[in-house]
């Protein structure tokens with residue numbers, strides 16, 4: 070599990086925040102472009118948005134609620150989508166908010182996840198790397214609406230470095246233990262680790278409530 074404390078994580082991202090977006094590209098760090106798009110795909114299948122996405126229908130009864138855990142500067146797939154006005158994105162961050170979130174909460178997601186319930190989607194991209202224990206799972210079932218889904222990346226167990234690592238069996242048993250089903254799971258390139266110089270990989274998953 071990760072050797073970084075919350076204080077170390079905050080210190081690291083506090084100094085990195087100003088430059089973060091310069092390094093963010095689908096080639097150098099694809100996860101925030103790929104996994105939120107899987108979640109968006111599922112959201113667009115919800116009856117509220119399916120019609121609008123085809124250019125028909127009236128306003129949905131309410132905006133879809135998205136929670137971005139460890140949001141950093143934010144996931145562009147929601148803010149740049151033509152239906153962006155129908156998303157209400159709540160960000161939880163240690164630092165670096167940039168996009169126009171409906172709300173942001175500066176909290177440690179490992180200890181203070183009392184952020185509200187009934188989210189249609191929860192995304193948590195590039196964050197499990199820094200979590201000493203994957204306690205976010207304990208809350209997921211409760212935070213998701215009955216038809217909601219979550220998109221999470223887990224650093225693949227291969228490779229060195231001091232951040233947390235997970236293998237497929239661990240992810241499956243975490244999902245199972247918390248009444249969640251994995252409906253999509255793919256390996257993707259992570260990023261080049263500045264500490265070890267190695268390429269890292271992620272396992273990206275989409276989860277729904279059992």
Ligand SMILES: C[S@@+](CC[C@H](N)C(=O)[O-])C[C@H]1O[C@@H](n2cnc3c(N)ncnc32)[C@H](O)[C@@H]1O
Nearest residue numbers: 082101139140141163177178179194195196199
């Ligand atoms: C690699 S960045 C990813 C940011 C964004 N999700 C993305 O994909 O671009 C990791 C983010 O997780 C946040 N983070 C890590 N541990 C956290 C914790 N315990 N509580 C809240 N945020 C945390 C960091 O502050 C940082 O913004």
